[in-house]
Amino acid sequence: MQAIMYVAHGSRVAEGVHQVNQFLEKCMDQINVPIQKISYLELVRPTILEGISHCVDLGADCIVVQPILLLSAGHDKRDIPGIIDKARKIFPNVRFIYGQPFGVDSCIIDILFERLREQQTGSERVEDVLVVGRGSSYPEIPQAFAQIRSMLMKRGIHHVSVCYMAAARPLLKEGLEQASKHLSGKLYILPYLLFSGILMKSMKRIIAAKDNRSSLVLCRSIGYHPLLIRLLKKRIEESMSYDRLPTQS
Structure with a gap:
């Protein structure tokens, strides 16, 4: 069964966490995938590994790990891939697909x-x-x-x-x-x-x-604008079509 696990940054500011959750709930309503969960890089639970485990418990055998990041830097290049590598060892029968940040668009x-x-x-x-x-x-x-x-x-x-x-x-x-x-x-x-x-x-x-x-x-920050929902859907479609990491560790 297909799953998408969204990885947000996490924040000590409760309003920031509330904003990303609201945004992602709107995204989930527009994406036809049976299992969709939210996890966080830091400061907020569930962690990425906890989120992956939850998806597997619900029957997921293919998980798109989709970062909610503006640009590609340390979290995207090092931190999230490192956690996916750990998850591959814990769940060897699950296929992981690593998505892309929003990027310049x-x-x-x-x-x-x-x-x-x-x-x-x-x-x-x-x-x-x-x-x-x-x-x-x-x-x-x-x-x-x-x-x-x-x-x-x-x-x-x-x-x-x-x-x-x-x-x-x-x-x-x-x-x-x-x-x-x-x-x-x-x-x-x-x-x-x-x-x-x-x-x-x-x-x-x-x-x-x-x-x-x-x-x-x-000016205000970019915020979780409706146009980002369209861009996130595009990134998820791209994620489904190719992997940025090998499917096996």
Whole structure:
């Protein structure tokens, strides 16, 4: 029997967990697979192994492990595959298929523009944007953000820069300083995050401490937008058609 196990990040912020659960419940309603469960990488239960065990108890013999992550970095490349390897040893008769994160996609760019429009007043144009990512030491992350920057600029934003909250440079404070050097109007800060958790609170504190904070406009995080349901369905269909990991350990 086929199963899908969604792997969310997990958070100390209860609202963040509630948001992802609501989003995934809406996804489950639109995906015709008999067994669908949610698990978490950290801080929240069930763990991935617990979720897999639950799927097997319900009769699953093929499990799509679908990460609910924006981009591919350490969790996607190292942590989740390592747990799948353990699961293969525990459940040798179960076939595991490893899905892909959301990745860089035009529908996420659409959501970013929606977040910008929410903050616009009157007929003002958005000229300067600072995209803020979580950050990672993996080289794929700056490559992905370079692509995101290019896609935003192709849609008419003149100045787009990128910074990170951790593990990559420039950090947010540096990004704000650099972006403010050529600023003539407002700087729109776009968090490339799924929900408004601890990192968003950190952003607000850093922005509030800036001398030019009146010209800094913090947009909402990407959030669990309806367009992401469509993208997640696409990723699951892709997952069904190929494996990123061998079917046997």
